Amino acid sequence: MDFLRPTSWREALEIRAARPEATVLAGGTDVLVEVNFGHRRPEALLDLTNVTEHQGWSEADGTVRIGAGLPYARLIDELGDRLPGLAMAARTVGSPQIRNRGTLGGNLGSASPAGDGHPALLASDALVEVASVRGTRLLPITEFFTGVKRSALAADELIAAVHLAPASGPQQFAKVGTRNAMVIAVCTFAIALHPEQRRVGTGVGSAAPTPFRATAAEDFLTAELIGTGQWERPRALPELAANRFGELVAAAARPIDDVRGTADYRRHALGVLARRTVHRVWDDHRTRRRQCA
Numbered sequence: 001m002d003f004l005r006p007t008s009w010r011e012a013l014e015i016r017a018a019r020p021e022a023t024v025l026a027g028g029t030d031v032l033v034e035v036n037f038g039h040r041r042p043e044a045l046l047d048l049t050n051v052t053e054h055q056g057w058s059e060a061d062g063t064v065r066i067g068a069g070l071p072y073a074r075l076i077d078e079l080g081d082r083l084p085g086l087a088m089a090a091r092t093v094g095s096p097q098i099r100n101r102g103t104l105g106g107n108l109g110s111a112s113p114a115g116d117g118h119p120a121l122l123a124s125d126a127l128v129e130v131a132s133v134r135g136t137r138l139l140p141i142t143e144f145f146t147g148v149k150r151s152a153l154a155a156d157e158l159i160a161a162v163h164l165a166p167a168s169g170p171q172q173f174a175k176v177g178t179r180n181a182m183v184i185a186v187c188t189f190a191i192a193l194h195p196e197q198r199r200v201g202t203g204v205g206s207a208a209p210t211p212f213r214a215t216a217a218e219d220f221l222t223a224e225l226i227g228t229g230q231w232e233r234p235r236a237l238p239e240l241a242a243n244r245f246g247e248l249v250a251a252a253a254r255p256i257d258d259v260r261g262t263a264d265y266r267r268h269a270l271g272v273l274a275r276r277t278v279h280r281v282w283d284d285h286r287t288r289r290r291q292c293a
């Protein structure tokens with residue numbers, strides 16, 4: 001097995017172009033499990049550990065750019081205040097050891113329907129920056145996932161970064177697993193309020209071949225909040241509206257039966273997570289409004 005170790009981003013892109021069959025290695029928390037179990041026998045590993053350019057984050061013009069190689073532990077510590085939904089999701093990934101090594105870029109690279117980073121990125125309209133020696137593209141997160149563990153990444157491209165706006169309103173992430181920690185999700189749900197746009201964003205994981213936005217539920221709640229004048233004078237969210245929101249999220253799912261849960265259970269659990277988290281973000285929004293008044 002060839003072990004390719006570039007020391008700059010440019011060199012990494014050149015190797016990627018010359019050796020598109022090489023398996024990219026970031027934190028290795030997915031790749032090395034597959035190698036150890038004999039599920040993958042790569043001819044070459046393209047190790048990005050020594051490439052520091054994509055391991056940081058920056059903020060400019062109202063957008064946070066998270067380098068693909070930023071480990072979850074740093075994302076939680078350094079960006080938890082700006083990106084609370086994504087940080088909540090990151091806190092549920094694996095264990096401290098996994099969060100020290102694992103990266104958001106690796107989560108996207110695996111493109112698993114159960115990747116915990118994805119729903120929060122969907123709820124916040126993230127863009128994925130992908131790069132090759134040919135240039136750079138910014139893909140809306142909704143166009144990134146193309147199938148189970150498949151993405152729009154071309155053979156000569158690397159994931160460079162993720163771009164998203166800092167939270168302008170409350171955000172939540174909720175995960176159902178077969179136990180509390182170190183678990184692949186049975187289903188996940190993320191919600192973000194965008195008060196300045198009077199809009200609600202969602203993301204659903206582990207409930208379809210790809211992570212997805214529950215757009216009918218988003219449209220329903222957005223119209224409900226505008227139609228009842230809630231953004232001007234926020235009141236408690238009516239139970240009927242929260243229930244309908246939950247039903248629409250559950251109806252958007254296309255889950256399967258597997259060892260972690262049945263399709264019926266996943267749909268039911270998603271409805272519960274959606275109802276619970278929509279109350280949390282709306283109550284949080286009302287509290288903040290009262291404190292600002």
Ligand SMILES: Cc1cc2nc3c(=O)[nH]c(=O)nc-3n(C[C@H](O)[C@H](O)[C@H](O)COP(=O)(O)OP(=O)(O)OC[C@H]3O[C@@H](n4cnc5c(N)ncnc54)[C@H](O)[C@@H]3O)c2cc1C
Nearest residue numbers: 024026027028029030031093094102103106107109116159
């Ligand atoms: C014990 C354990 C618990 C886990 N728990 C969770 C969990 O709770 N939630 C969860 O979502 N995941 C979990 N995982 C999976 C894994 O930790 C995450 O998916 C993590 O984000 C992978 O990141 P990484 O940097 O380690 O990726 P790697 O393993 O290095 O790479 C993963 C994939 O992405 C590709 N890749 C990596 N970087 C790039 C890049 N810059 N450009 C293009 N392709 C790239 C690789 O080629 C590979 O296909 C767990 C794994 C383990 C071993």
